[in-house]
Amino acid sequence: MSVLGRIETLPELSAYQAKQRGDATAFVFEQRTLSxxxxxxxxxxxxxxxxxxxxxxxxxxxxxxxxxxxxxxxxxxxxxxxxxxxxxxxxxxxxxxxxxxxxxxxxxxxxxxxxxxxxxxxxxxxxxxxxxxxxxxxxxxxxxxxxxxxxxxxxxxxxxxxxxxxxxxxxxxxxxxxxxxxxxxxHSFFRLMAGMRAQGDNWMGLTENDSLLVALPQFHMGGIWWAIQGVIAGATNVLMATFIAWQALELIAKHRITLVEMVPSMLQTALDEPGVTTTDLSSVRGFLYGGSPIAPALFRRALQIFNCDFYQIYGMTETGNMAV
The missing domain is CATH 3.40.50.12780 (ANL, N-terminal domain)
Known part of the structure; x- marks a missing residue:
């Protein structure tokens, strides 16, 4: 059962998921895991x-x-x-x-x-x-x-x-x-998604079975918001100290990442990696992007390489990341 609509604070979320998810992995960072x-x-x-x-x-x-x-x-x-x-x-x-x-x-x-x-x-x-x-x-x-x-x-x-x-x-x-x-x-991390769900829009459909690649930094609203959405779902969040394209591809394959968030410039860098066509990206079911316009040619190639659903968002720090 989703916590959206029932929990609206980070302290309550942490305590709730400790009981519900227990030893399930919350965060992966390099060789460390945190339940x-x-x-x-x-x-x-x-x-x-x-x-x-x-x-x-x-x-x-x-x-x-x-x-x-x-x-x-x-x-x-x-x-x-x-x-x-x-x-x-x-x-x-x-x-x-x-x-x-x-x-x-x-x-x-x-x-x-x-x-x-x-x-x-x-x-x-x-x-x-x-x-x-x-x-x-x-x-x-x-x-x-x-x-x-x-x-x-x-x-x-x-x-x-x-x-x-x-x-x-x-x-x-x-x-x-x-x-x-x-x-x-x-409440900035909860209410928008709860409102969408109340209207029947399950958006990306995050669940506890998902593994998220968190490639944007925590100091940026796009990074911290994405990771918290993962915790709300009880999913696994795979962290990068900083974005390096070839490492991101390796992490997707190694951890069977299902949901990815990048801005178009990061996506471009990832698609320019020589190993992108030989890396197993089949686990990815959803790709979230925003922050700047995406070139049509880049978007077409991304659709071809990842072969998954793409979700575009618009937002700003002041709106708690996602506004549209």
């Missing part, structure tokens, strides 16, 4: 850790890291603590990252080893960050993710949640000026 039960357990630890750090409701925490299962555990843990996660575009320059951290008033910062140097460079200029935690890798001064997380209880925090609670603050660049912080509430 729905373990995801909820880690989310509870993270939430209790954030509360122990003195984080109040709507306090901002930030993450500077490429995608991984840890990043999504942090998302659900942050929601359970009623804090707001700021995912930072790791492609930005140091001063742009500094602006987002200060403008967003982030109090805790989770950063992976690849970006230690950037944070060390701007650390003296951070105005609100009270503590830095090494999400991946070891740092001489900052506590490691595992050491920090594992010292906290796995019990639920016991907080009350609302569909209107802000769970993420996403920065979207305008044509002028600094990036703008968009506040996204819990």
């Amino acid at each position: 729905y039960r373990e995801l909820d357990k880690q989310a509870n630890q993270i939430a209790n850790g954030l509360l122990a750090e003195g984080m109040m409701p709507e306090a901002r925490i930030a993450m500077l890291s490429k995608d991984s299962d840890n990043g999504y555990a942090l998302l659900f843990g942050s929601a359970k603590a009623r804090t707001v996660l700021i995912g930072i575009n790791w492609r930005l320059a140091a001063q742009e990252i500094l602006y987002i951290l200060n403008q967003g008033q982030a109090e805790l910062l989770f950063v992976s080893a690849e970006f230690f140097g950037i944070i060390e460079q701007i650390r003296a200029e951070l105005t609100s960050v009270k503590k830095i935690i090494a999400l991946e890798g070891q740092h001489a001064e900052w506590v490691s993710w595992l050491d920090w997380r594992e010292q906290h209880y796995t019990s639920t925090p016991g907080l009350a949640y609302s569909p209107d609670d802000i769970v993420v603050q996403m920065y979207t660049s305008g044509t002028t000026g600094h990036p703008k912080g968009v506040q996204i509430p819990n």
